[in-house]
Amino acid sequence: MNRLLVSYLAYSVSLPKFNGHTTVRIQPPSRHESIERACLGRLGWPGRGLIVLLACLAGCQSGPPGTALQTTGSQTAVFQPMSLQLDPTLANPSSHPLLAPLTPSNDRNWKTVQARLARAEFKGDHVTVRDIRNFRHLADDQHEIDYYDKKFDLDAIRSVDFVVVPFAGAPNMAHTMLSFGFEGGEHVVLSVEARYEQDETYNPVLGLMNQYELIYVLGDERDLIQLRTNVWLNDVYIYPAKATPPQVRELFVDVLRRANQLAERPEFYNTLTNNCTTNIVDHINRLVPNRVPLDQRILLNGQSDRLAYELGLLDADRSFEETKAAARINYLAYLYRDSADFSTLIRR
Structure with missing residues (x-):
């Protein structure tokens, strides 16, 4: 038995x-x-x-x-x-x-903020991303729901930022994201998350046991950043990455192909092996093998910004402490929360 x-x-x-x-x-x-x-x-x-x-x-x-x-x-x-x-x-x-055997599925009663899966349609040097999330968060469980589709010129991509959101009271652990910048100051954020049903909350033990699916959320910065700065009251750090536009384009395309893959073949989230940071590391290492070596700070991802700094992945010419202090954007995110130029203003 x-x-x-x-x-x-x-x-x-x-x-x-x-x-x-x-x-x-x-x-x-x-x-x-x-x-x-x-x-x-x-x-x-x-x-x-x-x-x-x-x-x-x-x-x-x-x-x-x-x-x-x-x-x-x-x-x-x-x-x-x-x-x-x-x-x-x-x-x-x-x-x-x-x-019964556990099988990942995209067909469940999902929480509102994770109800839709983003998809990408490629055509030459352009890609149309469907269901980019653009919520306005009034409270943790109150949202003005909005999605939009957007056609991007891949030749217009310019930058990628590494976003680190330490957990309150546990700074060694964090949520990590990527933000892709285009000509004109527009940004699209990737947030790799455990996908929750309506009655679920996060539990790291259950995250080891195939109890959550994995979701690639693609969203507007005012949504994904302000949810964390203004509603959850987390610290948020945005670090410009050291990458050329062709490298950023290749990374963005790889992210979108992975999002399409998950829409067709769902996977389980895993606390240790298939989470926000491990997926970012996988994307980087697919483009440049072994660029990010095995390191305990991938698991203790509240320290992943220091790891990225030591590996030369961040566009920084100061000490790590000075770089981190300059990367915190909470005050600016609150000050410019209603601005149409939000993404530009929080990077001043």
């Missing part, structure tokens, strides 16, 4: 008392709790320790614990063998949806 099935058993435990037995009913755990318990058993203690470290670094907490074990009466120190009974609702385990 596999661990996943055992984790879904509802069972009775007979605990001896001085004058008899008391039976304690333990209810089946929730969907996410069951998967956590099953997969944690497979990871062993080193894997569990790594997950605890990640959870602490990210400041993430899982949902409320399962039903607590409660007993009445005195209990002897010597326990008798416990009896195990299947819950009637699991009499046919193979019919349970959580026991």
